[in-house]
Amino acid sequence: MGSNDKSRAGQRPEDDADTYALTREEPNKNRGAGWSVALRRRGHKIVRLFKDSIYGSAETAYTQARAYRDAIITALPPPTNLEQAVKLRRNNQSGISGVRRVETDQGDVWQATLLTKDGQKKENFAVGRYGEEAAKSMAIAQRARWLRGLPVKHLAYAHHAEAITSTTFAEQLTPAINVLPQVQISAEEVAARIAEINARFDAYRPPRLRVRVKSYGKDRLSIAVSDGGQPAQRKLMQINTASLSPEEIRASVRARIYSTIGAVYDADVAQWFAEVHGDALLTEGAFDVSEGFNVLVWVPVKAELSL
Template sequence: MIQRRFFDGVYGGCEEALDTARAYRDAVLDVFPPCTNREKAAKKQARNTSGTPGVYRVLRWGKTPSWQATLTSRHGLQRAWFDVANYGEDGARARAVAQREIWWKEAEITFLLQDGPSKEAAETAFGDLLEDPDLMDEAALATAMRVGEERLAEINARFDALRPLWLTLRLALRKTGSGGGQRLVLVVSNGSQDTRLTATFAINPQTRPLQAALSLARDKALELMDRLFPPGSSDWFSDAFGTSFDEGAFDCGNGLSIRVRIPGTPPMTE
Protein backbone atom coordinates (compact mmCIF):
# COMPACT_ATOMS: atom_id res chain seq x y z
CA MET A 1 0.00 0.00 0.00
CA ILE A 2 1.27 3.45 -0.93
CA GLN A 3 0.11 6.40 1.11
CA ARG A 4 1.28 9.90 1.90
CA ARG A 5 -0.38 12.60 3.97
CA PHE A 6 -0.85 16.20 2.85
CA PHE A 7 -1.84 18.35 5.81
CA ASP A 8 -3.94 21.50 5.41
CA GLY A 9 -1.67 23.42 7.76
CA VAL A 10 1.44 22.61 5.74
CA TYR A 11 0.06 23.35 2.29
CA GLY A 12 -1.84 26.51 3.18
CA GLY A 13 -5.40 25.23 3.30
CA CYS A 14 -7.77 22.41 2.44
CA GLU A 15 -7.93 23.08 -1.31
CA GLU A 16 -4.15 23.39 -1.68
CA ALA A 17 -3.55 20.17 0.25
CA LEU A 18 -6.24 18.36 -1.77
CA ASP A 19 -4.79 19.55 -5.09
CA THR A 20 -1.34 18.31 -4.08
CA ALA A 21 -2.73 14.98 -2.88
CA ARG A 22 -4.50 14.52 -6.21
CA ALA A 23 -1.31 15.32 -8.10
CA TYR A 24 0.55 12.73 -6.04
CA ARG A 25 -2.20 10.17 -6.66
CA ASP A 26 -2.02 10.76 -10.40
CA ALA A 27 1.78 10.47 -10.39
CA VAL A 28 1.63 7.15 -8.52
CA LEU A 29 -1.14 5.79 -10.76
CA ASP A 30 1.13 6.44 -13.75
CA VAL A 31 3.51 3.88 -12.24
CA PHE A 32 1.52 1.35 -10.20
CA PRO A 33 -1.86 -0.18 -11.03
CA PRO A 34 -4.11 -0.44 -7.95
CA CYS A 35 -4.81 -3.81 -6.42
CA THR A 36 -7.78 -5.65 -7.93
CA ASN A 37 -10.44 -7.59 -6.07
CA ARG A 38 -9.08 -10.77 -7.65
CA GLU A 39 -5.57 -10.10 -6.33
CA LYS A 40 -6.95 -9.48 -2.84
CA ALA A 41 -9.05 -12.64 -2.99
CA ALA A 42 -5.95 -14.65 -3.92
CA LYS A 43 -4.06 -13.60 -0.77
CA LYS A 44 -4.12 -16.11 2.07
CA GLN A 45 -4.98 -14.68 5.48
CA ALA A 46 -2.73 -15.35 8.47
CA ARG A 47 -5.37 -17.49 10.22
CA ASN A 48 -5.91 -19.65 7.15
CA THR A 49 -4.72 -23.25 7.65
CA SER A 50 -6.27 -24.85 4.58
CA GLY A 51 -3.63 -23.64 2.14
CA THR A 52 -6.33 -22.06 -0.05
CA PRO A 53 -7.46 -18.44 0.38
CA GLY A 54 -11.09 -18.17 1.45
CA VAL A 55 -11.40 -21.81 2.54
CA TYR A 56 -11.65 -22.65 6.26
CA ARG A 57 -12.53 -25.59 8.49
CA VAL A 58 -15.30 -24.46 10.82
CA LEU A 59 -17.95 -25.77 13.18
CA ARG A 60 -21.18 -24.90 11.42
CA TRP A 61 -23.80 -23.71 13.89
CA GLY A 62 -21.13 -24.29 16.52
CA LYS A 63 -21.32 -28.08 16.33
CA THR A 64 -21.13 -29.46 12.75
CA PRO A 65 -17.58 -29.94 11.36
CA SER A 66 -17.55 -28.38 7.90
CA TRP A 67 -15.33 -26.85 5.26
CA GLN A 68 -16.46 -23.35 4.34
CA ALA A 69 -15.83 -21.44 1.09
CA THR A 70 -16.08 -17.62 1.21
CA LEU A 71 -15.59 -14.79 -1.24
CA THR A 72 -16.41 -11.10 -0.89
CA SER A 73 -17.45 -9.40 -4.11
CA ARG A 74 -19.32 -6.27 -5.10
CA HIS A 75 -22.50 -8.26 -4.45
CA GLY A 76 -21.57 -9.00 -0.85
CA LEU A 77 -20.24 -12.01 1.03
CA GLN A 78 -20.71 -15.40 -0.60
CA ARG A 79 -20.49 -18.49 1.61
CA ALA A 80 -21.04 -22.21 1.21
CA TRP A 81 -20.55 -25.08 3.65
CA PHE A 82 -19.66 -28.71 2.97
CA ASP A 83 -20.19 -30.98 5.97
CA VAL A 84 -17.51 -33.51 6.81
CA ALA A 85 -20.25 -36.00 7.78
CA ASN A 86 -21.59 -35.94 4.21
CA TYR A 87 -18.41 -35.86 2.14
CA GLY A 88 -15.59 -36.91 4.45
CA GLU A 89 -12.71 -34.64 5.47
CA ASP A 90 -10.93 -34.58 2.12
CA GLY A 91 -14.14 -34.53 0.06
CA ALA A 92 -15.62 -31.61 1.98
CA ARG A 93 -12.42 -29.64 1.68
CA ALA A 94 -12.11 -30.38 -2.05
CA ARG A 95 -15.66 -29.18 -2.67
CA ALA A 96 -15.05 -25.98 -0.73
CA VAL A 97 -11.88 -25.32 -2.73
CA ALA A 98 -13.70 -25.99 -6.02
CA GLN A 99 -16.62 -23.72 -5.09
CA ARG A 100 -14.31 -20.91 -4.12
CA GLU A 101 -12.41 -21.27 -7.40
CA ILE A 102 -15.69 -21.00 -9.36
CA TRP A 103 -16.68 -17.81 -7.55
CA TRP A 104 -13.18 -16.37 -7.96
CA LYS A 105 -13.20 -16.88 -11.74
CA GLU A 106 -16.77 -15.63 -12.17
CA ALA A 107 -16.28 -12.41 -10.18
CA GLU A 108 -16.09 -9.22 -12.23
CA ILE A 109 -12.55 -7.85 -11.93
CA THR A 110 -12.40 -4.33 -10.51
CA PHE A 111 -9.82 -2.10 -8.88
CA LEU A 112 -10.16 -1.76 -5.12
CA LEU A 113 -10.91 1.96 -5.25
CA GLN A 114 -13.99 3.95 -4.37
CA ASP A 115 -16.01 5.19 -7.31
CA GLY A 116 -14.71 8.57 -8.40
CA PRO A 117 -11.71 10.27 -10.04
CA SER A 118 -9.14 7.80 -8.65
CA LYS A 119 -10.97 4.79 -10.03
CA GLU A 120 -11.58 6.48 -13.36
CA ALA A 121 -7.89 7.39 -13.68
CA ALA A 122 -6.83 3.81 -12.85
CA GLU A 123 -9.26 2.31 -15.37
CA THR A 124 -7.98 4.66 -18.06
CA ALA A 125 -4.32 3.87 -17.38
CA PHE A 126 -4.59 0.13 -16.63
CA GLY A 127 -7.92 -0.98 -18.07
CA ASP A 128 -6.19 -3.77 -20.02
CA LEU A 129 -5.37 -5.49 -16.71
CA LEU A 130 -9.08 -5.75 -15.95
CA GLU A 131 -9.70 -7.45 -19.28
CA ASP A 132 -6.70 -9.78 -19.03
CA PRO A 133 -5.47 -10.18 -15.42
CA ASP A 134 -2.76 -12.61 -16.58
CA LEU A 135 -1.29 -10.03 -18.94
CA MET A 136 2.11 -10.14 -17.22
CA ASP A 137 3.92 -13.28 -16.17
CA GLU A 138 5.76 -13.39 -12.82
CA ALA A 139 9.14 -12.39 -14.28
CA ALA A 140 7.66 -9.41 -16.13
CA LEU A 141 5.69 -8.40 -13.04
CA ALA A 142 8.84 -8.54 -10.87
CA THR A 143 10.69 -6.33 -13.34
CA ALA A 144 7.79 -3.89 -13.49
CA MET A 145 7.64 -3.71 -9.69
CA ARG A 146 11.38 -3.03 -9.44
CA VAL A 147 11.19 -0.24 -11.99
CA GLY A 148 8.06 1.05 -10.30
CA GLU A 149 9.80 1.26 -6.92
CA GLU A 150 12.62 3.27 -8.49
CA ARG A 151 10.13 5.65 -10.07
CA LEU A 152 8.21 5.92 -6.79
CA ALA A 153 11.42 7.03 -5.06
CA GLU A 154 11.79 9.73 -7.73
CA ILE A 155 8.17 10.82 -7.25
CA ASN A 156 8.61 11.07 -3.48
CA ALA A 157 11.83 13.06 -3.89
CA ARG A 158 10.04 15.48 -6.24
CA PHE A 159 7.15 15.97 -3.83
CA ASP A 160 9.57 16.36 -0.93
CA ALA A 161 11.26 19.20 -2.81
CA LEU A 162 7.91 20.86 -3.53
CA ARG A 163 6.66 20.62 0.04
CA PRO A 164 6.23 24.08 1.61
CA LEU A 165 8.60 24.66 4.50
CA TRP A 166 7.21 26.14 7.69
CA LEU A 167 9.26 27.59 10.50
CA THR A 168 7.96 27.01 13.99
CA LEU A 169 9.92 28.90 16.67
CA ARG A 170 9.11 29.16 20.33
CA LEU A 171 11.09 31.00 22.98
CA ALA A 172 9.89 30.83 26.56
CA LEU A 173 11.12 32.10 29.90
CA ARG A 174 11.22 29.31 32.49
CA LYS A 175 12.08 29.11 36.18
CA THR A 176 15.11 27.09 37.21
CA GLY A 177 14.58 25.03 40.37
CA SER A 178 13.35 26.70 43.55
CA GLY A 179 16.09 29.31 43.85
CA GLY A 180 14.44 31.89 41.65
CA GLY A 181 16.76 31.36 38.71
CA GLN A 182 15.53 31.72 35.14
CA ARG A 183 16.40 30.41 31.70
CA LEU A 184 15.30 30.84 28.10
CA VAL A 185 14.21 27.70 26.25
CA LEU A 186 14.37 27.87 22.45
CA VAL A 187 12.65 25.38 20.13
CA VAL A 188 13.05 25.54 16.33
CA SER A 189 11.37 23.13 13.90
CA ASN A 190 10.58 22.85 10.19
CA GLY A 191 7.40 20.88 10.82
CA SER A 192 8.89 17.41 10.46
CA GLN A 193 8.58 15.04 13.39
CA ASP A 194 12.32 14.33 13.52
CA THR A 195 13.60 17.93 13.18
CA ARG A 196 12.84 19.65 16.45
CA LEU A 197 15.98 21.41 17.68
CA THR A 198 16.25 22.96 21.14
CA ALA A 199 18.64 25.13 23.10
CA THR A 200 18.66 26.57 26.63
CA PHE A 201 20.22 29.81 27.91
CA ALA A 202 20.61 30.49 31.62
CA ILE A 203 19.99 34.03 32.86
CA ASN A 204 22.19 35.60 35.52
CA PRO A 205 21.67 39.24 36.63
CA GLN A 206 25.42 39.79 36.95
CA THR A 207 26.95 37.76 34.09
CA ARG A 208 24.10 37.23 31.61
CA PRO A 209 21.11 39.53 31.94
CA LEU A 210 17.93 38.95 29.94
CA GLN A 211 19.02 40.96 26.89
CA ALA A 212 22.28 39.04 26.63
CA ALA A 213 20.39 35.74 26.82
CA LEU A 214 17.92 36.97 24.20
CA SER A 215 20.77 37.91 21.87
CA LEU A 216 22.29 34.45 22.29
CA ALA A 217 18.89 32.88 21.59
CA ARG A 218 18.54 34.96 18.41
CA ASP A 219 21.98 33.94 17.17
CA LYS A 220 21.25 30.29 17.97
CA ALA A 221 17.90 30.50 16.17
CA LEU A 222 19.67 31.79 13.03
CA GLU A 223 22.23 28.99 13.29
CA LEU A 224 19.51 26.34 13.60
CA MET A 225 17.64 27.83 10.66
CA ASP A 226 20.74 27.46 8.51
CA ARG A 227 20.65 23.75 9.35
CA LEU A 228 16.95 23.27 8.64
CA PHE A 229 16.11 25.60 5.76
CA PRO A 230 17.45 26.69 2.36
CA PRO A 231 20.26 29.27 2.14
CA GLY A 232 19.09 32.80 2.77
CA SER A 233 16.27 31.80 5.11
CA SER A 234 18.08 32.97 8.23
CA ASP A 235 18.82 36.38 6.62
CA TRP A 236 15.13 36.76 5.80
CA PHE A 237 14.17 35.79 9.36
CA SER A 238 16.67 38.22 10.87
CA ASP A 239 15.20 41.07 8.84
CA ALA A 240 11.59 40.09 9.57
CA PHE A 241 11.76 39.00 13.22
CA GLY A 242 15.14 40.05 14.62
CA THR A 243 13.70 42.81 16.80
CA SER A 244 11.39 40.26 18.47
CA PHE A 245 14.42 39.22 20.51
CA ASP A 246 14.88 42.71 21.98
CA GLU A 247 14.14 42.94 25.68
CA GLY A 248 11.62 45.72 25.12
CA ALA A 249 9.65 43.59 22.64
CA PHE A 250 9.90 40.23 24.40
CA ASP A 251 6.85 39.21 26.46
CA CYS A 252 8.26 37.50 29.54
CA GLY A 253 4.88 36.04 30.44
CA ASN A 254 3.86 34.56 27.12
CA GLY A 255 7.22 34.25 25.43
CA LEU A 256 7.72 34.36 21.67
CA SER A 257 5.82 32.11 19.27
CA ILE A 258 6.29 32.27 15.48
CA ARG A 259 4.91 30.03 12.78
CA VAL A 260 5.49 31.23 9.25
CA ARG A 261 6.06 29.80 5.78
CA ILE A 262 9.60 30.18 4.52
CA PRO A 263 9.61 32.38 1.38
CA GLY A 264 10.40 30.58 -1.85
CA THR A 265 8.67 27.29 -0.88
CA PRO A 266 5.16 27.63 -2.34
CA PRO A 267 2.65 24.79 -2.41
CA MET A 268 2.62 22.74 -5.60
CA THR A 269 0.10 23.97 -8.11
CA GLU A 270 0.75 21.67 -11.10
Protein backbone atom coordinates (compact mmCIF):
# COMPACT_ATOMS: atom_id res chain seq x y z
CA MET A 1 0.00 0.00 0.00
CA GLY A 2 2.06 2.94 -1.24
CA SER A 3 1.11 6.60 -1.23
CA ASN A 4 0.75 6.63 -5.01
CA ASP A 5 -1.72 3.76 -4.81
CA LYS A 6 -4.09 5.95 -2.81
CA SER A 7 -4.08 9.03 -5.04
CA ARG A 8 -7.37 10.11 -6.51
CA ALA A 9 -8.14 11.55 -9.90
CA GLY A 10 -7.85 15.32 -9.95
CA GLN A 11 -5.94 15.55 -6.66
CA ARG A 12 -2.25 15.70 -5.88
CA PRO A 13 -1.34 12.70 -3.68
CA GLU A 14 -0.09 14.99 -0.89
CA ASP A 15 -3.50 16.67 -0.77
CA ASP A 16 -5.45 13.44 -0.43
CA ALA A 17 -6.93 12.38 2.90
CA ASP A 18 -5.38 8.93 2.50
CA THR A 19 -1.85 10.16 1.91
CA TYR A 20 -1.36 13.72 3.19
CA ALA A 21 1.75 13.84 5.44
CA LEU A 22 2.04 10.03 5.28
CA THR A 23 5.01 8.21 3.74
CA ARG A 24 5.70 4.52 3.45
CA GLU A 25 9.16 3.76 4.86
CA GLU A 26 10.85 0.63 3.59
CA PRO A 27 13.17 -1.34 5.88
CA ASN A 28 16.88 -0.59 6.05
CA LYS A 29 19.80 -1.59 8.27
CA ASN A 30 18.77 0.90 10.97
CA ARG A 31 15.03 0.27 11.26
CA GLY A 32 12.14 -1.83 10.07
CA ALA A 33 9.37 -0.91 7.66
CA GLY A 34 6.51 1.33 8.66
CA TRP A 35 4.44 4.43 7.98
CA SER A 36 5.91 7.84 8.75
CA VAL A 37 3.99 11.00 9.66
CA ALA A 38 5.75 14.29 8.95
CA LEU A 39 4.21 17.76 9.07
CA ARG A 40 4.81 21.23 10.48
CA ARG A 41 2.51 23.02 12.86
CA ARG A 42 3.09 26.27 14.72
CA GLY A 43 6.87 26.20 14.39
CA HIS A 44 7.17 22.51 15.27
CA LYS A 45 8.35 19.81 12.90
CA ILE A 46 6.36 16.74 13.94
CA VAL A 47 7.71 13.37 12.82
CA ARG A 48 6.70 9.92 14.05
CA LEU A 49 7.23 6.42 12.64
CA PHE A 50 4.66 3.68 13.09
CA LYS A 51 6.48 0.38 12.56
CA ASP A 52 4.82 -2.67 11.06
CA SER A 53 6.60 -4.88 13.59
CA ILE A 54 5.06 -3.02 16.52
CA TYR A 55 1.49 -2.96 15.24
CA GLY A 56 1.50 -6.40 13.65
CA SER A 57 0.97 -5.40 10.01
CA ALA A 58 1.50 -2.60 7.52
CA GLU A 59 -2.25 -1.99 7.42
CA THR A 60 -2.55 -1.48 11.18
CA ALA A 61 0.55 0.72 11.22
CA TYR A 62 -1.00 2.84 8.46
CA THR A 63 -4.27 3.16 10.38
CA GLN A 64 -2.42 4.38 13.47
CA ALA A 65 -0.27 6.78 11.45
CA ARG A 66 -3.33 8.29 9.79
CA ALA A 67 -5.12 8.64 13.14
CA TYR A 68 -2.05 10.35 14.62
CA ARG A 69 -1.85 12.79 11.71
CA ASP A 70 -5.52 13.68 12.09
CA ALA A 71 -5.09 14.13 15.85
CA ILE A 72 -2.32 16.66 15.21
CA ILE A 73 -4.33 18.50 12.55
CA THR A 74 -7.40 18.60 14.79
CA ALA A 75 -5.44 19.93 17.77
CA LEU A 76 -3.16 22.39 15.98
CA PRO A 77 -4.49 24.54 13.15
CA PRO A 78 -2.08 26.26 10.79
CA PRO A 79 -1.93 30.04 11.19
CA THR A 80 -4.45 32.20 9.38
CA ASN A 81 -3.46 34.71 6.76
CA LEU A 82 -4.57 37.37 9.26
CA GLU A 83 -2.20 36.03 11.92
CA GLN A 84 0.63 36.15 9.42
CA ALA A 85 -0.35 39.63 8.25
CA VAL A 86 -0.24 41.19 11.74
CA LYS A 87 2.80 39.27 12.96
CA LEU A 88 5.66 41.59 13.89
CA ARG A 89 8.96 40.95 12.13
CA ARG A 90 12.26 41.40 13.90
CA ASN A 91 13.13 44.54 11.94
CA ASN A 92 9.78 46.24 12.61
CA GLN A 93 10.23 49.64 14.29
CA SER A 94 6.70 51.03 14.25
CA GLY A 95 5.07 48.41 16.49
CA ILE A 96 2.51 47.68 13.76
CA SER A 97 3.11 45.10 11.04
CA GLY A 98 2.87 46.60 7.56
CA VAL A 99 3.43 50.17 8.76
CA ARG A 100 6.84 51.82 8.46
CA ARG A 101 8.54 55.19 8.06
CA VAL A 102 10.18 55.55 4.66
CA GLU A 103 12.41 58.18 3.07
CA THR A 104 11.33 58.95 -0.50
CA ASP A 105 12.42 61.44 -3.15
CA GLN A 106 9.33 63.49 -2.28
CA GLY A 107 10.11 63.47 1.43
CA ASP A 108 9.56 61.27 4.47
CA VAL A 109 6.33 59.29 4.66
CA TRP A 110 4.55 56.79 6.82
CA GLN A 111 3.72 53.88 4.56
CA ALA A 112 0.99 51.25 4.90
CA THR A 113 1.35 47.98 2.98
CA LEU A 114 -0.53 44.68 2.78
CA LEU A 115 0.36 41.69 0.64
CA THR A 116 -2.71 39.92 -0.76
CA LYS A 117 -3.29 37.23 -3.36
CA ASP A 118 -3.88 40.03 -5.88
CA GLY A 119 -0.58 41.73 -5.15
CA GLN A 120 0.73 44.30 -2.69
CA LYS A 121 -1.35 47.23 -1.54
CA LYS A 122 0.64 50.36 -0.68
CA GLU A 123 -0.22 53.91 0.38
CA ASN A 124 1.99 56.74 1.64
CA PHE A 125 1.14 59.54 4.08
CA ALA A 126 3.55 62.45 3.93
CA VAL A 127 5.05 63.67 7.19
CA GLY A 128 5.54 67.14 5.70
CA ARG A 129 1.84 67.44 4.91
CA TYR A 130 0.17 65.78 7.90
CA GLY A 131 2.81 65.90 10.60
CA GLU A 132 4.63 62.96 12.20
CA GLU A 133 1.90 61.59 14.45
CA ALA A 134 -1.00 62.21 12.08
CA ALA A 135 0.82 60.59 9.14
CA LYS A 136 1.58 57.52 11.22
CA SER A 137 -2.01 57.32 12.51
CA MET A 138 -3.35 57.58 8.97
CA ALA A 139 -1.06 54.76 7.80
CA ILE A 140 -2.25 52.58 10.69
CA ALA A 141 -5.89 53.38 9.91
CA GLN A 142 -5.41 52.49 6.24
CA ARG A 143 -3.76 49.23 7.21
CA ALA A 144 -6.72 48.48 9.52
CA ARG A 145 -9.23 49.12 6.72
CA TRP A 146 -7.42 46.71 4.44
CA LEU A 147 -7.27 44.05 7.15
CA ARG A 148 -11.00 44.34 7.87
CA GLY A 149 -11.67 43.60 4.22
CA LEU A 150 -9.31 40.63 4.13
CA PRO A 151 -11.10 37.26 3.74
CA VAL A 152 -9.60 35.29 6.62
CA LYS A 153 -8.51 31.72 5.91
CA HIS A 154 -6.18 29.16 7.39
CA LEU A 155 -2.94 28.67 5.52
CA ALA A 156 -3.54 24.97 4.94
CA TYR A 157 -1.95 23.77 1.73
CA ALA A 158 -3.66 20.39 1.49
CA HIS A 159 -7.33 19.65 0.94
CA HIS A 160 -7.59 17.25 3.87
CA ALA A 161 -5.92 19.64 6.33
CA GLU A 162 -8.10 22.50 5.16
CA ALA A 163 -11.29 20.46 5.53
CA ILE A 164 -10.52 19.50 9.13
CA THR A 165 -9.24 22.94 10.11
CA SER A 166 -12.14 24.91 8.65
CA THR A 167 -14.59 22.75 10.60
CA THR A 168 -12.72 22.55 13.90
CA PHE A 169 -11.43 26.12 14.08
CA ALA A 170 -14.11 28.12 12.27
CA GLU A 171 -14.11 30.72 15.07
CA GLN A 172 -10.60 31.78 14.03
CA LEU A 173 -11.89 33.03 10.67
CA THR A 174 -13.56 36.20 11.97
CA PRO A 175 -12.52 39.48 10.28
CA ALA A 176 -9.79 41.62 11.80
CA ILE A 177 -10.74 43.80 14.77
CA ASN A 178 -7.49 45.76 14.90
CA VAL A 179 -3.95 45.74 13.56
CA LEU A 180 -2.27 44.31 16.65
CA PRO A 181 -0.46 40.94 16.63
CA GLN A 182 -2.66 37.92 17.37
CA VAL A 183 -1.68 34.68 19.07
CA GLN A 184 -4.36 32.04 18.58
CA ILE A 185 -2.42 29.38 20.51
CA SER A 186 0.54 30.08 22.79
CA ALA A 187 3.86 28.28 22.33
CA GLU A 188 3.35 26.55 25.68
CA GLU A 189 -0.10 25.31 24.64
CA VAL A 190 1.26 24.02 21.33
CA ALA A 191 3.94 22.00 23.13
CA ALA A 192 1.39 20.70 25.63
CA ARG A 193 -1.01 19.55 22.91
CA ILE A 194 1.74 17.73 21.03
CA ALA A 195 2.92 16.05 24.24
CA GLU A 196 -0.63 14.95 25.08
CA ILE A 197 -1.14 13.42 21.64
CA ASN A 198 2.21 11.62 21.79
CA ALA A 199 1.38 10.22 25.22
CA ARG A 200 -2.01 9.06 23.98
CA PHE A 201 -0.53 7.24 20.99
CA ASP A 202 2.24 5.77 23.14
CA ALA A 203 -0.54 4.19 25.18
CA TYR A 204 -2.13 2.80 22.00
CA ARG A 205 0.96 0.76 21.18
CA PRO A 206 0.72 -2.95 21.98
CA PRO A 207 2.28 -3.83 25.35
CA ARG A 208 5.78 -5.26 25.48
CA LEU A 209 7.23 -8.26 27.24
CA ARG A 210 10.89 -8.76 28.10
CA VAL A 211 12.19 -12.10 29.36
CA ARG A 212 15.80 -12.45 30.42
CA VAL A 213 17.59 -15.56 31.66
CA LYS A 214 21.19 -15.05 32.75
CA SER A 215 23.80 -17.07 34.60
CA TYR A 216 25.53 -15.37 37.54
CA GLY A 217 28.43 -17.61 38.40
CA LYS A 218 28.32 -21.31 39.10
CA ASP A 219 24.98 -22.91 40.01
CA ARG A 220 23.02 -19.65 39.99
CA LEU A 221 20.51 -18.67 37.33
CA SER A 222 18.60 -15.38 37.31
CA ILE A 223 15.23 -14.90 35.59
CA ALA A 224 13.68 -11.49 34.96
CA VAL A 225 10.23 -10.86 33.46
CA SER A 226 9.19 -7.28 32.67
CA ASP A 227 6.37 -5.52 30.85
CA GLY A 228 8.92 -3.19 29.24
CA GLY A 229 7.09 -0.10 30.48
CA GLN A 230 8.45 3.16 31.85
CA PRO A 231 8.62 2.56 34.73
CA ALA A 232 8.61 -1.17 34.14
CA GLN A 233 6.72 -3.75 36.12
CA ARG A 234 9.48 -6.26 36.76
CA LYS A 235 9.70 -9.57 38.61
CA LEU A 236 13.05 -11.18 39.47
CA MET A 237 13.75 -14.70 40.67
CA GLN A 238 16.72 -17.00 41.23
CA ILE A 239 17.23 -20.71 40.63
CA ASN A 240 19.91 -22.76 42.37
CA THR A 241 20.95 -25.24 39.71
CA ALA A 242 23.54 -27.17 41.74
CA SER A 243 21.44 -30.30 42.15
CA LEU A 244 19.44 -30.05 38.90
CA SER A 245 19.98 -31.90 35.65
CA PRO A 246 19.89 -29.93 32.36
CA GLU A 247 16.36 -31.17 31.74
CA GLU A 248 15.27 -30.13 35.24
CA ILE A 249 16.87 -26.72 34.78
CA ARG A 250 14.92 -26.15 31.57
CA ALA A 251 11.70 -27.32 33.19
CA SER A 252 12.24 -25.04 36.19
CA VAL A 253 13.05 -22.03 33.99
CA ARG A 254 10.02 -22.74 31.81
CA ALA A 255 7.68 -23.01 34.79
CA ARG A 256 9.00 -19.82 36.42
CA ILE A 257 8.78 -17.81 33.21
CA TYR A 258 5.27 -18.89 32.27
CA SER A 259 3.82 -18.45 35.75
CA THR A 260 5.41 -15.00 36.06
CA ILE A 261 4.11 -13.87 32.66
CA GLY A 262 0.70 -15.02 33.83
CA ALA A 263 1.07 -12.81 36.91
CA VAL A 264 2.35 -9.78 34.97
CA TYR A 265 -0.20 -10.15 32.16
CA ASP A 266 -2.50 -13.19 32.17
CA ALA A 267 -2.67 -16.88 31.25
CA ASP A 268 -3.46 -16.15 27.59
CA VAL A 269 -0.27 -14.11 27.17
CA ALA A 270 1.73 -16.79 28.96
CA GLN A 271 0.37 -19.43 26.60
CA TRP A 272 1.05 -17.23 23.57
CA PHE A 273 4.66 -16.64 24.65
CA ALA A 274 5.18 -20.35 25.24
CA GLU A 275 3.84 -21.33 21.83
CA VAL A 276 5.50 -18.56 19.82
CA HIS A 277 8.80 -18.01 21.66
CA GLY A 278 9.40 -19.81 24.92
CA ASP A 279 9.22 -23.47 23.93
CA ALA A 280 11.68 -22.88 21.07
CA LEU A 281 14.09 -20.98 23.32
CA LEU A 282 14.07 -23.72 25.94
CA THR A 283 14.68 -26.79 23.81
CA GLU A 284 17.66 -28.97 24.61
CA GLY A 285 19.59 -27.81 21.58
CA ALA A 286 18.75 -24.10 21.88
CA PHE A 287 19.12 -23.34 25.58
CA ASP A 288 22.62 -22.85 26.97
CA VAL A 289 22.67 -22.26 30.73
CA SER A 290 25.89 -20.25 30.57
CA GLU A 291 24.55 -17.88 27.89
CA GLY A 292 20.83 -17.69 28.70
CA PHE A 293 18.74 -15.35 26.54
CA ASN A 294 17.22 -11.88 26.50
CA VAL A 295 14.13 -11.30 24.33
CA LEU A 296 11.83 -8.31 23.92
CA VAL A 297 8.54 -8.91 22.10
CA TRP A 298 5.32 -7.02 21.43
CA VAL A 299 2.31 -8.69 22.98
CA PRO A 300 -0.62 -9.11 20.56
CA VAL A 301 -3.89 -7.44 21.42
CA LYS A 302 -6.48 -9.57 23.18
CA ALA A 303 -8.50 -10.23 20.03
CA GLU A 304 -5.45 -11.70 18.29
CA LEU A 305 -4.64 -13.95 21.26
CA SER A 306 -8.07 -15.53 21.08
CA LEU A 307 -7.83 -16.45 17.39
